[in-house]
Amino acid sequence: MSAVKADPRDQLELLRLQDLDTAIVKATRSIANPPQAKALAELAPIVAEVRSRRLGVTGEVEDARIELKRIESDVTVVEARMARDTERVQQTASVKDVAALEAELGALRKRRGDLEDIELAIMQRIEDLESTITDIDAEGADAEAEVATLEAERDEAVAAFERTRSDAIADRAAVASALPTELVALYQKQHDRYGVGAARLVGGVSLGSNMKLSPSDLAIVHAAAADEVVLCPESGAVLIRDDNSWA
Numbered sequence: 013m014s015a016v017k018a019d020p021r022d023q024l025e026l027l028r029l030q031d032l033d034t035a036i037v038k039a040t041r042s043i044a045n046p047p048q049a050k051a052l053a054e055l056a057p058i059v060a061e062v063r064s065r066r067l068g069v070t071g072e073v074e075d076a077r078i079e080l081k082r083i084e085s086d087v088t089v090v091e092a093r094m095a096r097d098t099e100r101v102q103q104t105a106s107v108k109d110v111a112a113l114e115a116e117l118g119a120l121r122k123r124r125g126d127l128e129d130i131e132l133a134i135m136q137r138i139e140d141l142e143s144t145i146t147d148i149d150a151e152g153a154d155a156e157a158e159v160a161t162l163e164a165e166r167d168e169a170v171a172a173f174e175r176t177r178s179d180a181i182a183d184r185a186a187v188a189s190a191l192p193t194e195l196v197a198l199y200q201k202q203h204d205r206y207g208v209g210a211a212r213l214v215g216g217v218s219l220g221s222n223m224k225l226s227p228s229d230l231a232i233v234h235a236a237a238a239d240e241v242v243l244c245p246e247s248g249a250v251l252i253r254d255d256n257s258w259a
Contacts, residue, residue, distance in 0.1 A: 016241040018195040023241060025191055026199050026210035026250055032184040033203060039177035046173070048166040055159050062152040066145060073141045080134045083127055090124045198241060199250055206248040213244075213257040220247030234258060 094117060101113045188196050203209030211220030216230050221244060225233065229245050233253070236242050242251045251257075 016194050016198050017239045018192055018241055020238045020253075022191050022195055023210075023250065023252055024254075025187060026195070027212065027252055028187050029184060029191075029196075029199060030203070030208065030210045030249075032180045032187065033209065035180040036177055036184065039173045039180065042173040043170050043177070046166045046169045048162045048169065052159065052162050052166065055155060055162070059152070059155045059159060062148060062155055066148045066152065069141055069144050069148065073138055073145070076134055076138045076141065080131065080138065083131050083134065087124060087127045087131070090120050090127065094120045094124070195241065202243065202248050202250060208247050208249040210252055211244060211247060211249040213251045213253050215256065216258060218244040218246055218249070218251060220244045220249035220251070230258075 097113045097117050097120065101110055101117070104110055104113070199209040206220075208220045211218055213219070213225075213233065215224075217224045223246050225245065233242050233251060238253075242253070243249065244251050
């Protein structure tokens with residue numbers, strides 16, 4: 013029992029308050045955790061991994077290009093040396109000097125050939141890495157497109173939940189304003205304390221606790237006058253009684 017008395021019709025309106033409060037809580041939770049949140053959370057590390065992988069391969073390309081420039085510089089140096097030695101061969105009359113220059117030219121030609129082989133290998137490596145980047149970009153584009161779609165769906169869903177919550181808040185204010193202040197205060201107190209402010213009693217079962225009242229509790233509730241506000245002994249909710257309340 014409670015010390016509050018209220019017209020049975022006003023008590024019945026508490027169920028509308030409860031339904032609206034439930035809708036507000038549900039919408040608030042959905043706003044904080046929309047249906048798309050889980051999929052977005054699962055995609056986040058995938059997108060991050062793709063970006064990290066692309067960054068790593070891009071770094072390899074940059075390193076390879078730096079190495080290629082160094083090799084190209086070495087080739088330029090070797091070719092300049094070869095040009096000087098060739099000119100010296102043409103200008104000297106010393107057999108010994110010619111032999112030494114020819115030997116050096118042979119070594120330089122080999123060095124240039126080795127450098128050119130390295131050049132080709134690096135260029136092939138750069139091409140392969142750039143191809144990998146293209147594949148990664150395609151993979152990233154697919155993931156980011158999926159993220160964009162989910163984010164758009166999330167934003168739309170959140171906007172809908174916000175409208176639902178706003179409407180429920182407005183409706184709740186209208187319902188509460190038409191009820192006795194003392195009755196609403198009791199409902200709110202029980203709702204804040206137990207999470208359920210009002211519940212039907214159906215066939216002796218409180219829908220606030222989903223438990224059947226004991227015979228003694230049921231007898232007390234049954235004996236209460238229609239305008240007496242009765243609290244569920246299990247859930248603390250205001251019990252709303254009608255012809256279907258009794259087993």
